[in-house]
Amino acid sequence: MTTFFVYGEDGLTLKYLKENLSELLDKLDISESEDCTVFYRPSFGRTRHYGEFDAIIITHENAYLVESKWDGSSDISLGLKENQIKRHKILMWYQDKWKGETGEEWNKFADNNNLEFEREFRGKYIPYTHDKSGRPTKLATNLQYILKSIGDRKIHNILLVFYENEKPEVQQEDFIVIEIPYKTTNGLYIEM
Numbered sequence: 001m002t003t004f005f006v007y008g009e010d011g012l013t014l015k016y017l018k019e020n021l022s023e024l025l026d027k028l029d030i031s032e033s034e035d036c037t038v039f040y041r042p043s044f045g046r047t048r049h050y051g052e053f054d055a056i057i058i059t060h061e062n063a064y065l066v067e068s069k070w071d072g073s074s075d076i077s078l079g080l081k082e083n084q085i086k087r088h089k090i091l092m093w094y095q096d097k098w099k100g101e102t103g104e105e106w107n108k109f110a111d112n113n114n115l116e117f118e119r120e121f122r123g124k125y126i127p128y129t130h131d132k133s134g135r136p137t138k139l140a141t142n143l144q145y146i147l148k149s150i151g152d153r154k155i156h157n158i159l160l161v162f163y164e165n166e167k168p169e170v171q172q173e174d175f176i177v178i179e180i181p182y183k184t185t186n187g188l189y190i191e192m
Contacts, residue, residue, distance in 0.1 A: 005189040009070040012162045012182055013054045014040060015192050021057075027178055028064070028156070035060065042146060045139040050087050050124065054160070056146065063150040065091060069170070070162040072188070079172040080159065088157050088174075090121055091146075095155060098147050103129060106140060 006015050016024070017038055025036075037058040044050035055066040065088050069076050101109040110126040117126050127139040157175040161168060162182050170177055185191040 004192040005185065006192055007189055008072060009068040009162060010041065010054065011190060012070055012180075013066070013068040013160060015190060016160065016162075016180060016182075017055055017057075018192070024160075024178065025057075025059070028062075028158075028176065037149060039146065039149075042142065043138070044087070044090075044142060045127075049127070049139050050090050051083060053087065053091075056150075057158075058149055058153065061153060063153040063155045064158045065155060066158045066160060067175075068160040068162065070182075071164055071166075071168060076161065076163075076168045077170055079170055080175070085174075086121065086124075090124065091150075092155055093117070093120065094143065094147055095150060095152075100148070102144055102148075106144060 006012065017040065021036075021038065039053075039056040039058075041052050041054060042056055043052045046052070053065055054068040055064075057064040057066060067080055067084050067088075069080070097113055098109065107128050110128055114126050118124065127137045127143070129136060129140045131137050159170070159172045159175040159177045161170050161177060161179045163179060164182055164184060167179055167181075170179075182190060
């Protein structure tokens with residue numbers, strides 16, 4: 001039998017979502033765990049673009065944009081960094097403005113909204129469907145797929161806080177904070 005070990009907030013997030021999704025949805029007062037979609041670490045182009053959520057959970061009525069912190073992070077009580085918060089604002093901006101455009105229509109969407117987007121999110125831009133050499137861009141492709149999956153569901157911002165011993169005090173404005181205890185198995189590794 002194969003044994004999997006995970007490490008850090010990414011590993012804890014994967015383990016928790018895989019093993020305790022219904023528990024998380026119960027904490028959010030949602031009873032839709034049987035029929036939902038989970039994107040683990042969906043990428044929107046590293047730091048040069050928007051970065052990666054730790055997860056996005058989509059149920060019948062809601063979409064949960066998930067960030068994770070663990071007590072192995074430097075000063076967890078400080079909460080999320082500005083770029084992490086911005087990522088949530090960016091996806092909510094897209095949901096508000098995007099009306100289902102894909103392909104060339106997405107490029108028109110980018111043309112019509114890039115000025116406002118760049119002003120709102122300083123230095124960030126709406127990607128076009130293809131780069132200068134004609135290859136499809138991953139960022140535009142990923143955004144369209146996630147936005148289509150979210151649709152008009154209500155978006156909630158979630159911060160999962162993993163701790164081993166002492167429950168940290170973490171406040172994060174505009175986020176539902178959920179504290180989750182964990183136990184290490186070998187060293188700092190956690191067995192799945």
